[in-house]
Amino acid sequence: MDSIRSSQYFTKVTHSLYKNINSILIILSIEGIQHISESVFVGLCRKVGTSKVVAMRRDIVVIGEMVRNQVATSGLSSAMASGSYGEGLRLKGSDIDFMFWPNNHRVIWELSQSQYYNTHRQTLILCDCSDSPPGFTLLYLLSPCTSRFIQRACVRMSNTYYISSSKFREIPLSESLPFNPIPHGPCVSGRYGTLEYDYAHCFVSDFWPPSASPWIYRCHSWPKPHVVDDIVKNGCHFVAIGHKLGNHEDHEWRISFSQAEQKLVYVMNHCQFLTYGLLKLILTEIINNGVGDNDKLLCSYHMKTAVFWVIQQNTIPHWCPQNLLGCFWVCFKLILKWVHEGVCPNFFIPGNNMFLSKIHGIKQQQLFIRLSGLYEKGLAFLLHSPSIRAFIIDVLYNPRNFICTDDHTLICEDEFDRNVFGEIIQNSVTPDQWDIQICIRHLHTIERMVGSTLLTQYQVLKLQHMTARVLQYTAFKLYMETYTPDNRLRYRADKMSCHMLKLAAKFGCITDMLYIAIYYFKTLRYSEALSVIELIKVKLAQPYVIYMDMENVDIEMYIEAVGGQSWSTKMRQAVAWDIRLNNRIHNITELIPEQQSALQRHMRVLFIPPLVLLYMLEILCYRHVDTIRAQTAQDDLQTLVHYDQGQCINLLSRDISWQILGICQEFTGDFQAVLYSYQQSLRQEPYNHIQTATEMRIQR
Incomplete structure (x- = not known):
């Protein structure tokens, strides 16, 4: 009974506290709002990432994609991490989006573009937008297609073979995915360990869509001309989903600007990026909180689109920590305006209203009432966000505290190191059913890259880790495949495997030495395996060792042991996973x-x-x-x-x-x-x- 009374008293006090804070926020001075903005900026840096952390994440994702796509031959597919993961956001609960497209298929917009391709090696696909809503198109085959998967997705219309998006989604293109795939829009979704993935198989065009050409001339101040040129020369993609109100919903494809959007996010300043992160948090923690998946009308893509429009229209003169909440408020009002009007214009093709088939009628009215209620509360509604609330309250109770917004000082060395190593592990290459030739191609590709002066220190470390992974896989694969009565050949293969595992241990972390012990055990050399085990025991017993995903490191000992040293040294001497x-x-x-x-x-x-x-x-x-x-x-x-x-x-x-x-x-x-x-x-x-x-x- 006492516990119930205590709970009721706590609820009453908390409600009173929020009511008072709401009043304070409404009448707060400009200086006070700026102080709260700075506090929220710092909080978001810790939640979303500092500019240094976000740049590191992007570097590691990019180098992994570069290796994979350079290794891929014409018979394989290229890939990219899209969505918030590829942009550098790591918010709890966010899934990881990947796009795959075949290298031997290319989409063109007009027949004259076929001159740039060898039709004996590449299948050409032509767009037909004549009877589709803006942002959507039909795709039909111009040249013979050798892919049995794509042939199964073809339908005959008007004596022409079109690739049906609905049939394409039904094809088991995802048989090799590391999870049981579930259809989700144009993607297949699934869980691998604790991570949720969205995989979209799509097609690519090397040419910019004619319907998006006006966007090029709209870019007066943002983004810069060299960014626009880079975006345009990289073309676009097509994902397998039709417009719900289109004439050919089952066969249409949506034009995807994921690659262009990623480049735009990369050129945002950090305040703009954190505004985007704040909108995503508010969407998850307030707007969509308690709402079923089928009833979530707004998504993070709408938030990102709003930030793009606000930046380009130059409605905010100063994107800075002191004005973070002001920037957020402008974006939130734009979203409210869109919901009221029932129109959310696509950033590249404004004629594509992204609300048209989803936010209308009674659902639109209910969403507008919900957002209006938040708008009427003013910035006080941010108190409903568990991620932001503490930073606002802290300022109200300690208004004279100095807040440092230099995000380079907001994270200490050991915490940043943990971020770096954690990112490398999460993006770790997992060889699966590679033959020895693919392994060798990976090693040659990494060897060519590692000497480049354009690589960042994080990318070099990532390549180092990838090298260790490929060497370990190759060593065991070589042992498996060397079944021969020729003892000399067997001996040479064994020597090579041992050498590769020892080399991997030099490139990797402490626990990469365990693969040597596994190999010795596999080959019945127990005493050698035990000597390696004893050495690893000594290394793992050190108090400064970072076990990834665990907070047991002695920070002072870590700084004393490896502080200020190279990433390679830190990984080899103080990291275990x-x-x-x-x-x-x-x-x-x-x-x-x-x-x-x-x-x-x-x-x-x-x-x-x-x-x-x-x-x-x-x-x-x-x-x-x-x-x-x-x-x-x-x-x-x-x-x-x-x-x-x-x-x-x-x-x-x-x-x-x-x-x-x-x-x-x-x-x-x-x-x-x-x-x-x-x-x-x-x-x-x-x-x-x-x-x-x-x-x-x-x-x-």
Whole structure:
């Protein structure tokens, strides 16, 4: 009863506090609003990222795409990260958007453009916009198409073969995706681990759409002419979705300006970028909060479009931290105006009203009433945002506090380093079913790039990490494929594999040395594997080691040990992350059921905490050499799994950690402990999708 009264009292006090703050915000002076703007700017830098962090994210994404697209031959597809992820935003709950397009297909707008292509190597597709709404088009084949997938998507109309967008979406182009795909507009969506993905298979045109030509002449002050030229020369894409009110909804394609939009976001100043981030936060935390997916009328694309229009129309003279809330308010009023009028003009083709088929009638009225209610509250409605509220209240309670808006000073060295290494891991290349030739092409491509003076330090570090990943995959792939009675050839392949793994350890982090131990174990060299394990133990025991996704690093020790040193040195001496076991390469026989279980759910790798795998290898090696030490290693593993408080085992990796403990306990015959470990594995977040293997082991 007391707890209920306390809760009611807290609610009453909080409501009173908000009511008073609302009044204060309404009558606040210009200086006060500027002070709050600065505070929100700082808060957004911490939530969305400082200019330095955002630039780093973009550099790492771009270099990964460059490597992939240069390796891709005419028979493969190119790709780009689109949407907020490619733009440098990392907001909780946002999905990751990717676009793929075949290199041997090109879309043209008029027949004269066919002269630029070799029709023996490339299939040409012609646009027909004559009977489609602005921003949409029909696509029909001009030359024979050898792709059986695209042939299946063709429909015959007026003696011409058109590529149907609806049929194209039905084709299993996404069989190789690392998840079970679900249709979502022009994309397929799915989850890989904790990340949600949207994959859009599309077509590309090297030419700018004629219907978007007026945009070029509209760019008087923003963006700059060289940016406009770069955007125009890179053309556009076509995604498989028709206009709901069009004459050919099932067959039409939408013209996509994702690449152009990304370039525009890249040339925003940081205040403009944070305004875009603030609009996305408000959309998620206030406007769409509690609204079902089917009832969410506004999306982040509308927010981005509003920022583009406001910047280009030059309605705000000063985009700066002191005016951040003023910039946000102008954009919010523009969105309110659009909802009232029922018109949201596409930034490149204004005739394409993006509200036309979605925001109209009673839904439009309800949305306008909702937004009007927020507008009437003024900036006070930002207090409903959990991400922003604290920064506003802090200023109201401490109005004389000095706020530093130099975003280069808002993040300390160890925190920035964690951002860098986290970004590299999240963008980590995952080789899957590559042959040796593709591996070699990757290494040659990286070798050509790494000497460029145009690369940033983050891009060089990313290339270094990619090199380690490709070398590790190549080493194990080479061992798998070298089945020959020729001992000399076998010996040479073994020497090459060992050399590649040692080289990868020099390029990578501490835990990349574990792949050497795995290889030695795989090739029955237990004493060599154990010597590597002992060396890794010493390195991982240092208090300055950063375990990614965990906050256990001793900051002072980290700065003392590697502060001010190169990124390469920091990564090699002070960074550890989960081991990724490729599920198509069976290096540890005891984990084959887990790998097969994960493959059934389209998981390409198992994510295993380094210390868990280290102890497992130690147990497996000592089983053949020293049973007492094997038991000691098993005790250490049991203590780690039972009592770790998130210091060495990521919460998401606890499923495989309990599983490995159970596997190792089977060796000693303690089946009650084994059963308990497997049951605990089933109770964890199914991050690695090993439940089938766990249930099989329990039954056995």
